[in-house]
Amino acid sequence: MKRNSIIRKGTALLLSLLICLGASGCQAKEEQAELDLSQTSFEDLVEQAKGSTVSFYGWGGDELINNWIDTVFAPQMKEKYDITIDRVPMDIDQILNKLSSEVQAGKRDGSIDMIWINGENFFSAKENNLLYGPFTQALPNFKNYVDETSSDTCYDFAYPIEGYEAPYGKAQLVLINDKEKTPETPSNAQELLEFVKKYPGQVTYPAPPDFTGSAFVRNIIYEFVDPEVFVDMEADKENVKAAIEPALAYLRELNPYLWKQGKSFPATVAQQETMYMDGELLLHMRYESYWIATAIEKGMCSQTSRSFLFDNGTIGNTNFVAIAQNASNKAGALVAINELLSPEIQASRYDQLKILPVLDNDKLSDEEKSLFDAVDPGPGTIPQEELLEKRLPEMPVKLVPIIEELWQEEVVGK
Amino acid sequence: MKRQRLVPLLLLLPFLFLLAVFLLGLCSGLVQSFGIVPPLGLTEPTLRYYQELFCSDELWRSLGYSLYLSVVSSVLAVIGGVLLCSALVLSGKAKGRNKMVGMLQLPIMLPHVVVALFAMNLLSQSGLLARLLYALGMISGQESFPDLLFDQAGVGIILSYLWKEIPFVAFFVVTLMAAVNENLGEAARNLGASPIQAFFRVTLPLCMPAIKNAFLIVLAFSFGAYELPFLLGPTTPKALPVAAYLEYISPDLKNRPRAMAMNSIVLFISLGMAWLYYCLFQQKMIRLQGGKSDEE
Amino acid sequence: MKSKLSLCCKGIVWLAMFGVLLPLIVLLIWCFTERWAWPELVPQVFSLRGLREVLGSQALMILHSSILLSATAALIAVVVGLMTARAIVFYQFPGQKLLLFASMLPLIVPTTVFGMGIHLLLIRVGLSDTVPGVILVHVICALPYTVSIMTDSTRAIGKKLEEQARVLGAGSLRAFWSVSMPALMPAIFSALAMAYITSFSQYFLTLLIGGGNVRTFTVIMVPYLQNGDRTLAAGYTTLFLLITVLVFLVFRKIVQRFYPCLEQNRE
Numbered sequence: 001m002k003r004n005s006i007i008r009k010g011t012a013l014l015l016s017l018l019i020c021l022g023a024s025g026c027q028a029k030e031e032q033a034e035l036d037l038s039q040t041s042f043e044d045l046v047e048q049a050k051g052s053t054v055s056f057y058g059w060g061g062d063e064l065i066n067n068w069i070d071t072v073f074a075p076q077m078k079e080k081y082d083i084t085i086d087r088v089p090m091d092i093d094q095i096l097n098k099l100s101s102e103v104q105a106g107k108r109d110g111s112i113d114m115i116w117i118n119g120e121n122f123f124s125a126k127e128n129n130l131l132y133g134p135f136t137q138a139l140p141n142f143k144n145y146v147d148e149t150s151s152d153t154c155y156d157f158a159y160p161i162e163g164y165e166a167p168y169g170k171a172q173l174v175l176i177n178d179k180e181k182t183p184e185t186p187s188n189a190q191e192l193l194e195f196v197k198k199y200p201g202q203v204t205y206p207a208p209p210d211f212t213g214s215a216f217v218r219n220i221i222y223e224f225v226d227p228e229v230f231v232d233m234e235a236d237k238e239n240v241k242a243a244i245e246p247a248l249a250y251l252r253e254l255n256p257y258l259w260k261q262g263k264s265f266p267a268t269v270a271q272q273e274t275m276y277m278d279g280e281l282l283l284h285m286r287y288e289s290y291w292i293a294t295a296i297e298k299g300m301c302s303q304t305s306r307s308f309l310f311d312n313g314t315i316g317n318t319n320f321v322a323i324a325q326n327a328s329n330k331a332g333a334l335v336a337i338n339e340l341l342s343p344e345i346q347a348s349r350y351d352q353l354k355i356l357p358v359l360d361n362d363k364l365s366d367e368e369k370s371l372f373d374a375v376d377p378g379p380g381t382i383p384q385e386e387l388l389e390k391r392l393p394e395m396p397v398k399l400v401p402i403i404e405e406l407w408q409e410e411v412v413g414k
Numbered sequence: 415m416k417r418q419r420l421v422p423l424l425l426l427l428p429f430l431f432l433l434a435v436f437l438l439g440l441c442s443g444l445v446q447s448f449g450i451v452p453p454l455g456l457t458e459p460t461l462r463y464y465q466e467l468f469c470s471d472e473l474w475r476s477l478g479y480s481l482y483l484s485v486v487s488s489v490l491a492v493i494g495g496v497l498l499c500s501a502l503v504l505s506g507k508a509k510g511r512n513k514m515v516g517m518l519q520l521p522i523m524l525p526h527v528v529v530a531l532f533a534m535n536l537l538s539q540s541g542l543l544a545r546l547l548y549a550l551g552m553i554s555g556q557e558s559f560p561d562l563l564f565d566q567a568g569v570g571i572i573l574s575y576l577w578k579e580i581p582f583v584a585f586f587v588v589t590l591m592a593a594v595n596e597n598l599g600e601a602a603r604n605l606g607a608s609p610i611q612a613f614f615r616v617t618l619p620l621c622m623p624a625i626k627n628a629f630l631i632v633l634a635f636s637f638g639a640y641e642l643p644f645l646l647g648p649t650t651p652k653a654l655p656v657a658a659y660l661e662y663i664s665p666d667l668k669n670r671p672r673a674m675a676m677n678s679i680v681l682f683i684s685l686g687m688a689w690l691y692y693c694l695f696q697q698k699m700i701r702l703q704g705g706k707s708d709e710e
Numbered sequence: 711m712k713s714k715l716s717l718c719c720k721g722i723v724w725l726a727m728f729g730v731l732l733p734l735i736v737l738l739i740w741c742f743t744e745r746w747a748w749p750e751l752v753p754q755v756f757s758l759r760g761l762r763e764v765l766g767s768q769a770l771m772i773l774h775s776s777i778l779l780s781a782t783a784a785l786i787a788v789v790v791g792l793m794t795a796r797a798i799v800f801y802q803f804p805g806q807k808l809l810l811f812a813s814m815l816p817l818i819v820p821t822t823v824f825g826m827g828i829h830l831l832l833i834r835v836g837l838s839d840t841v842p843g844v845i846l847v848h849v850i851c852a853l854p855y856t857v858s859i860m861t862d863s864t865r866a867i868g869k870k871l872e873e874q875a876r877v878l879g880a881g882s883l884r885a886f887w888s889v890s891m892p893a894l895m896p897a898i899f900s901a902l903a904m905a906y907i908t909s910f911s912q913y914f915l916t917l918l919i920g921g922g923n924v925r926t927f928t929v930i931m932v933p934y935l936q937n938g939d940r941t942l943a944a945g946y947t948t949l950f951l952l953i954t955v956l957v958f959l960v961f962r963k964i965v966q967r968f969y970p971c972l973e974q975n976r977e
Contacts, residue, residue, distance in 0.1 A: 055922045060930070061937030063763050070768070088922035089933045093663040098918055100667060101826055104453040105833035111921040120665035128454055128667055201557055207649045209660060264564040264648040270938025271534070271645065279748035280540035280556060299744035299755040300939075401666060412649045425797035428790045429813070429853070436816055436850050439827030443819075446826075501722035504715065514727060516955075519903075521730055523954045525911050525928070527935040528947045532733035535740070535940075540748040542736065548749050556748065581730065586859070589896045590866055610715065623865065627858045634818040655820060662822050677823045684818040688811070 035330045037138045042338070045138070046081055049332035053084040056336070058116030060089020064294060064353050072348055077339060083332050088112075092121045099130050099324055110326030113333040117165060118319040119157040123397040125322070126164050132323040134163025135334060141341035142166055147360035152318050157397035158231065165320035166337050169349065170356035172316035172387050173215050174307040176276070176284040176292055176380075185308040189223035189250055195283070196257040202282045204258045206272050207265035207412070208404040212287045213272075217407055218395050219315050221247040227392055235398035241406055251411045263413045277301065289316075289387055290354030293378025306380040313390035318358060347371035354378060356387070447674035454667055463675040473676075475651040477683070483568050483653060484637035487575035492629045494576060495583020496618075499591055502584065504613065508592040515588070521581045526574075526641035533574045533646055537562045563646050570646045579632050586628040587621055594620045630691060634684045654680050734951075740944035760945035769930040769946070776910070776926040777957055779841060783848035784905035790849065791856025791901055792894070795864040810861065817854040821914050829918050844920040848912055852905035859904065863897035864890075899965050903958055910954065927953070 040048075054077075060066055066087065074085040090098075095115055102110050117125065125131050136142045146153055146167060153167055154160065177185070182199065186192040196203045206213030224246040233239065241248075255262025259281060266272040269286070276284035277300055286292070286307075295301040321340060323333045339345060343364060346357040354377060361369065377384070395403070449460040467473045498518070502508040507515060521529075536542050544559035553559055563570035595617045602612035643653035644660075652660070654676060661673035739753065740746075741760050746753035764770075797803075798810055816824070828847055829838060837843035867890060875885040891898075913932045916924065931946040 057922070060933035061939075063767075063934070063939070063942060086922050089930060090917050090921075091663075091933075093665070094914070094917055096665075096667065097826065098829070098921060100453055101829045101918075102833060102838075105830050107833050107838070111839045111923065124665045124667050209664065260561065260564055263566075263650075266564075267645055267647075267649075268936070268938070270936060273938040274534060274940060275538065275540065277745060277747060278538070278540040280538060298759060298941075299757055300941075301745070401664065408650070419803070422797040422801035422803055425793040425801075426809070429794040429797075429809075429857070432790065432846075432850050432853060433812055433815075435828060435831065435846065436824060438831055439824035439829075440815070440819055442827030442830060443823035443825075498722060498726050501719035501726075505719035505723060507723060514723065516958075518723075518726060518730055520734060520951060520955075522904075523907050523911070523951060524947065525913075525932070525935065525950075527932065528737075528943070531935070531940065531943055532736065535736055536733060542751075545749050545751055549751055577729065577733070580726070584726075585900070589859075589900050590862055593863075593866065593896070620866070624862045627862065630814065631817060631854065631858070634814065638818055638820050640820075658820070659822070674823065677820050681819055681823065688814065688818065 035132075037135060040138070040331075042138065042140055042334075045331045045334050049329065049335045050082045052329050052332045053086050054113045054329050054332040054336050055086045055088055055111060056114045056116070057088045057090050057095045057112050058114075059091060060087070068349065068352055072352070073340070073345065076345070077336060080339070081335055083335060085336060092117060096121060096125055096130065099125070099326075100128065103130055103326055108326055109328035110324050111328070112324040113327040113329050114336060115322045115324060116168065116319065117322050118317060119394065120397050120400055122156050122161075122165055122320065122322065123159045126159075130325050131164050132325045132327060132330060133165075135323060135337075136161075136163040136166050138334060139166065139338040139341060141338045145341060145343060145359040145363050147363070150360070151393065152358070156320060157317065157394040157400070159397045161320075165322040166341060167318045167358035168321045168340060170289075170316065170318050170358055171287050172289045172356070172391055173212070173219055173285060173287050173314040174289050174292070174309060174382065175314075176286065176301075176305060176307045177282055178302055178305045180302065180304040181279075182282050185306075187308070187311040189220060189310075193250070193254060196254055199282050200257045201259055201261075202280070204260070204262075204265055204272065204281060204283075205285065206269045207267060208407050209401075210266075210268050212269040212285055213265065214400065214404055215287055215315050216285055217247075217251070218400075218403060219310070219392070220251060221395075221403070222315070222392055223247070223310065223312060224250065227395075230395050230399060233396065233399060235396075235402060237402050237406070240399055240402045241410075244403065244406070248406065248410045251407070252414050255411070255414065262411075265412070287317075288354075289356060290377050290381050292380040293354050296379045301380075303379065307382055309382060309386070309390050311390070313392040315394055316387070316391040317394045343368040343371060347375065351375045354381075356384065443674055444678055446671050447678045449671045451667075451670060454670075456668070456671065463671045464679075467672070467675055467679065472651070472657070473654070473679075476654040476657050477679075479566075479568075479651045480637055480643075480653040480655065480680075481683075483571055483575075483643060484633055486568075487572045487579070487636050488629060488633040490572070491576055491579035491632050492583055492625065494580040495628065496587065496625060498580055499584040499587045500613065500618075502588055503591050503595050503617070504609065508588050518581050519585055521578045522585060524578070526578070526639065527645070529574045529578055530642055530645040532577070533563065533570050537570050537573065539563075564648055566648050566651070568643075568647060571642050574642050574646060575636055579636070583625075583628045583632065586631070587624045590624045591617060591621045626691075630688055633691075634688060637684050637687070638680050737944050737947060740940050741948055742941075743944075744941055757941065760941040763942055764945035764949055767930065768925075769927050769949070772925040772930070773927060773953065776928075777953065779845060779924070779926060780848070780906050780909040781957070783845045783909040784852060784902050786845065787849045787852035787856045787905040787909075788860070788898060788901045791853065791860040791905075792864075792898070794857050795860035798861055799864045800869055810857070813857040814854045816850050821851070825915050825918050828915075832919060838919055839921045839923040841920075841924055844916055844924045844926075847915045847919050848909035849905075851912060851915065852908040855904040855908060856901040859897055859901040860894075863894055867893045895965055899961065902961055906957065906961075907954065910957075911950075 056069065066089070069085065069087050077083045077085050095112065099112055156165065184195055186195040205216045208214035208217055221244050225243060229243060233243065266275065272281065272284060275281045292301065292305055292307045296303060296305060321337050323330055327333055343359060346359050349355045350357050350372060357372060447463060449456050449458060449463060502515060534541065539556040539559045544553065544556060547553045547559065548555070595613065598620065599612045599617045602616045603609060607615065638655055640653070640655035640659040644656045647653060647656065658673050658676035658680065661669045661676060742756050742758065743753040744755040744757045744759070794813065798806055832838040832843045837846065871889045872885045875889045876882060911928050913928050916926050916929050927950065931950060934942045934946050
């Protein structure tokens with residue numbers, strides 16, 4: 001009896017507290033003051049940002065990228081603008097969860113300024129009003145060096161960007177194998193099937209929703225269905241299923257010859273990578289075109305490893321940087337993003353990280369062009385012209401989860 | 415009399431405060447499972463997510479798989495852990511600060527992601543174990559090494575859990591067991607019991623509360639954790655926490671109610687298991703102590 | 711008979727040692743390995759990249775604050791655990807069992823479920839992105855371990871000795887301090903160790919609550935573990951283990967310093 005009343009009172013207290021907290025959060029959200037970009041020149045931004053700190057949230061699993069930010073980009077920002085770059089390693093899903101909680105609670109001086117983001121996460125963040133913008137027009141380097149009309153700058157997974165994120169680097173799916181072990185470089189779905197039959201049990205791909213595995217499945221779909229078909233496709237499961245059925249059938253046909261007979265797939269591309277390096281798998285794939293060069297240089301992969309593409313092309317996309325809706329240092333973030341778009345920085349990323357630049361070649365001066373031309377992409381890579389020539393667009397963002405779901409239902413273990 | 419009431423309340427105050435913070439956090443998580451996520455514009459409470467889940471076969475298969483993994487690994491972990499702990503106590507290695515005992519604690523410190531890396535390194539078909547057998551000519555190639563990882567029997571997951579949790583159980587129980595064995599076991603031996611008798615009749619029963627706690631912790635943990643089944647498990651069926659985790663990290667924030675509904679199911683089953691175990695165990699305790707409850 | 715038993719026991723211990731150490735030896739080898747492909751039993755390509763990266767990384771610079779944070783959280787969790795244990799073991803009040811049961815909850819509930827809620831709460835009271843906020847959640851996560859370890863040992867020791875001391879005229883605090891504390895020391899050490907590990911390896915909650923303002927070693931380490939670069943993963947893990955072991959040794963030294971002097975007090 002007594003205990004019951006305690007529990008009842010406790011629950012009531014908890015609930016009322018929750019409601020109070022919820023209500024107070026909603027109020028605070030309304031009165032947010034915005035940085036008005038139409039009234040502020042870039043010089044004003046630089047002045048405002050002087051001496052401030054910009055927190056840069058993004059994936060932190062690659063030591064080269066981390067070191068580059070810490071030892072090239074951050075010192076340059078400090079020297080040029082007296083801005084401190086504070087790199088925070090965090091996965092994008094966690095960043096968005098943190099950001100959405102902050103926005104929900106009405107926190108105005110948000111802890112996240114800049115976010116490394118793209119595709120589905122950008123879509124989700126923008127749809128839920130977690131991002132600040134449009135801001136790209138305020139950046140001199142964006143106007144001077146980026147092709148504003150190209151589909152790569154206007155759309156991210158076919159979703160309109162509308163100035164809410166600025167391009168950062170280009171990526172493209174490449175297949176990788178070792179010419180000593182496997183002389184073939186399958187150049188289409190049919191050849192891949194023959195390859196898989198020749199090396200049974202030694203080929204697989206990461207299970208979607210792994211980012212790379214999911215891109216591979218979409219790439220296979222493009223082998224059977226023209227990319228144009230998907231541009232305006234309604235995000236309806238039956239509809240999508242009917243359209244991609246030949247690709248699903250093909251993937252099922254691969255299954256018996258795959259690693260673990262297609263009953264299981266590696267959960268992450270990282271796992272696929274360790275198995276490729278250990279010689280358990282003969283084919284690898286990365287959504288970073290020139291990753292192979294750094295891997296060979298480190299000695300993780302054999303000298304005879306090389307990357308290749310399908311003749312019809314592989315999926316490419318751009319990754320971007322965005323600004324959090326409640327960022328406490330928007331001015332600093334804008335200056336930093338502008339700097340990321342400078343030819344100097346883009347060339348340095350190309351040189352040290354082998355990340356494809358996002359600048360428009362036609363807009364560069366000869367001197368600036370020579371910065372990029374001087375870079376040797378490294379061993380095992382595909383020339384940049386070939387990559388750009390065989391580059392397929394990403395699918396509309398709304399179709400991606402549907403395809404992943406269909407793969408789960410129609411391909412695994414079938 | 416008044417003091418009798420005030421003292422425990424004072425002692426409990428910090429705990430109650432922390433518990434309240436935790437419960438508040440928990441509640442707002444659970445509220446989301448009913449489709450209430452204001453920042454995403456979801457405000458209507460609904461049972462839709464639970465209904466959808468309970469109607470899918472996937473959920474039941476996942477649930478069964480999770481139960482299988484956690485029960486098998488925690489039962490084995492407790493058996494192994496108690497065995498190891500007893501061996502340590504009886505061989506006198508638990509006394510003082512033995513270096514060996516220290517080394518045995520190393521697995522407890524390591525994150526599960528690292529354990530998954532170890533498992534890949536040792537147990538995969540290109541792992542060290544397979545290479546050793548191949549070098550000895552006992553297998554003809556990678557494919558003749560048994561599928562320990564990524565298969566539905568979950569051997570790799572269970573072995574990885576055991577690697578971490580046998581030392582945990584041993585470590586959890588060893589302090590108490592060493593003390594009990596030293597004081598009471600000694601008394602029993604003085605009264606003429608053999609070391610084994612003294613151990614099984616006196617020491618082990620007295621350590622049961624700690625063993626029980628260790629089992630509960632290991633069971634609850636392995637039922638709710640996603641790392642090992644995610645990294646070492648089959649693509650289908652997915653353990654329930656893995657499915658919930660994948661929903662949670664899905665870029666579409668609107669999937670969160672589903673993730674939370676799955677998590678609540680995990681939570682309620684863990685609670686149920688714990689409660690059931692608690693009730694069962696208490697009856698046993700009463701019998702052991704000749705009708706006296708152990709709550710004094 | 712007796713020697714057979716002890717032989718058997720030793721066998722079990724050695725077997726366990728082997729099982730524990732084998733993966734750790736492989737870990738050590740991987741610290742210096744770039745490539746180690748089937749079917750070789752020895753790595754093909756060695757490198758010092760892992761060592762260089764780990765020793766030159768940001769992780770080392772924030773090490774002391776990270777250790778301090780976890781040690782503080784562990785200490786608080788143990789004190790709270792000890793207080794809770796005494797309330798539960800020595801006093802009768804309604805809802806006792808429920809409370810003990812509730813103390814296990816943070817272990818059972820996935821962090822993703824309560825993390826978001828706590829984060830919202832802490833933002834509103836201004837504790838998010840601060841060290842105290844992070845310590846608070848770490849303490850919550852460590853409570854199941856400290857409460858259960860302290861409850862078990864408090865129950866095992868009982869309060870007879872303490873009562874005797876009080877009969878002899880000692881105040882209740884003094885009686886606890888000089889009689890029960892020494893007996894509880896081994897358990898306190900275990901609880902401290904478990905709480906420290908829980909806090910030091912906490913990834914998700916530290917990031918969520920602490921963001922960029924509170925850096926811990928684990929927050930920097932975990933992305934590398936997930937990336938499949940085993941050279942780096944092995945390097946970070948080895949460092950992680952070394953630090954943890956070192957911290958434990960220091961804990962023990964402190965406890966040992968405490969312990970004999972208390973022992974003398976009792977006599």
